Amino acid sequence: MRQTWGVLLTITTTASPATDLGFLLHKHPGRVQEFSQSFGTATVFYPEAGEERCTAALMLEVDPIALVRSRGKGSPDFSLSQYVNDRPYAASSLLAVALGEVFRTARAGRCKARPELPGTALPLELRLPALPCRGGPDLARRLFEPLGWEVEAQALPLDEGFPEWGDSRYVRLTLRGAARLSDALNHLYVLLPVLDDGKHYWIAPDEVDKLIRAGEGWLHGHPERGLITRRYLGRRWALARTALARLAELGDETEEELEPAVAEEAPPGESAADEMAAAEAEADAGASAESQGQAPARPLSLRRREAVLAKLEELGAVSVIDLGCGQGELVAALLARPRFARVAGMDVSSMALTIAARKLRLDRMPDAKRARLTLFQGALTYTDKRLKGYDAAVLMEVVEHVDPPRLAALERVVFGHARPQHVLVTTPNVEYNVRYEFLTGLRHPDHRFEWTRAEFAAWATRVAAEHGYQVAFEPVGDDDPEVGPPTQMGVFTRDQRS
Numbered sequence: 001m002r003q004t005w006g007v008l009l010t011i012t013t014t015a016s017p018a019t020d021l022g023f024l025l026h027k028h029p030g031r032v033q034e035f036s037q038s039f040g041t042a043t044v045f046y047p048e049a050g051e052e053r054c055t056a057a058l059m060l061e062v063d064p065i066a067l068v069r070s071r072g073k074g075s076p077d078f079s080l081s082q083y084v085n086d087r088p089y090a091a092s093s094l095l096a097v098a099l100g101e102v103f104r105t106a107r108a109g110r111c112k113a114r115p116e117l118p119g120t121a122l123p124l125e126l127r128l129p130a131l132p133c134r135g136g137p138d139l140a141r142r143l144f145e146p147l148g149w150e151v152e153a154q155a156l157p158l159d160e161g162f163p164e165w166g167d168s169r170y171v172r173l174t175l176r177g178a179a180r181l182s183d184a185l186n187h188l189y190v191l192l193p194v195l196d197d198g199k200h201y202w203i204a205p206d207e208v209d210k211l212i213r214a215g216e217g218w219l220h221g222h223p224e225r226g227l228i229t230r231r232y233l234g235r236r237w238a239l240a241r242t243a244l245a246r247l248a249e250l251g252d253e254t255e256e257e258l259e260p261a262v263a264e265e266a267p268p269g270e271s272a273a274d275e276m277a278a279a280e281a282e283a284d285a286g287a288s289a290e291s292q293g294q295a296p297a298r299p300l301s302l303r304r305r306e307a308v309l310a311k312l313e314e315l316g317a318v319s320v321i322d323l324g325c326g327q328g329e330l331v332a333a334l335l336a337r338p339r340f341a342r343v344a345g346m347d348v349s350s351m352a353l354t355i356a357a358r359k360l361r362l363d364r365m366p367d368a369k370r371a372r373l374t375l376f377q378g379a380l381t382y383t384d385k386r387l388k389g390y391d392a393a394v395l396m397e398v399v400e401h402v403d404p405p406r407l408a409a410l411e412r413v414v415f416g417h418a419r420p421q422h423v424l425v426t427t428p429n430v431e432y433n434v435r436y437e438f439l440t441g442l443r444h445p446d447h448r449f450e451w452t453r454a455e456f457a458a459w460a461t462r463v464a465a466e467h468g469y470q471v472a473f474e475p476v477g478d479d480d481p482e483v484g485p486p487t488q489m490g491v492f493t494r495d496q497r498s
């Protein structure tokens, strides 16, 4: 028999009922399931599956011969020697590849059997008994803590019998927190290869896409996004540049309203900040070279925020609620303008809210500013009194995250129940996608759909008519003569009589 070696990840929840984990992972708790990979076999099984506590294990058996044979375009390419010399049972980039495939549906946050589950944050504990980690426990903390995880990371000795030999490059990692399972899986999918930092991948241009999609909602705001991007892409600069430019479109940290993040003490050893600065300097240099001296275009996320802010001012809104506020960039910008006397942010993701609170520096916010702000967790598909009483509601890049069968509930909640004077809805214009280099499919894995201009107009017009609103449409970003703008905005205003 050929010698194989294995890697292990366990995912535990104490949600009630804990066996919901099986629905979310699309793997039945009563079965042991095997999935063949180009480099071995992935097995999913449940060491425990009770109502109070349920654990799923992903075990990967790597067959070195298959691994070598599987080399080729699109398959993982890595240096075998590293694995042959390593102790077995190490988690690795291969685990991320297997996790990506075996839990693809869970990672995308889809669950037909229980549609409400993927949006729910669960108490989770993720364990990786031996994780290759260049940068040690400290780097593991720097990567996972900003995402809201409580991190327990311990360097493993080279040899337990000879502690004086020092530590190996392996870490035992435990992550605890409340998160949506799809977020947790995407964190691992991106960060395991980053920690490993071996050049295991065949780095094709679609790796940029994979990174952007798996990083949706958390990577653009991550303090170590430069390091993550560079390492994930195997330090291939052209790709890292593309990725960083696209991340900048998703969220811009440099806007003047967003006060700079608190300077964190530079960690010893490899400086993530240096690495990030270098990556971004390269990205800037590349961008300006490419545009031949022209000023680089402002990121779309910034232009979207500016368009929404300008519209809210034009409408004379004084109180605003941002529904699906994500990491709170718009909330920060609203708070920076005193004319907005009351500002609220709501999101379904507690992880997003944790990051928002950190970025807004809620704990150190002056009382006067703090008094204007409400930040809370909630779902747009459930009637909620807290959504009432604002002049305007904003749904910026949110509707496309809602499953089409749940859209009717969102319409009732926002336009039927909360009923603010104005509702601003922005959403991608799918026609514009052809203008994105390297983009295949939709812009993000969590998007349930992306609308053409005609589809958005049809939806908005119907919703307005049903609920007594008028709607007007405005482009956001460069309005391409052929395919329209990258973002489309609907401005709803309640009829005087209703």
Ligand code: SAH
Pocket: 119, 217, 323, 324, 325, 326, 327, 329, 346, 347, 348, 349, 352, 378, 379, 380, 381, 395, 396, 397, 398, 401, 402
């Ligand atoms: N408005 C922000 C974030 C957009 S990402 C921005 O423009 O940057 C979409 C956000 O919607 C995510 O933070 C997600 O958690 C949230 N979301 C998705 N479905 C939701 C629902 N049903 N209720 C509330 N928030 C939801």
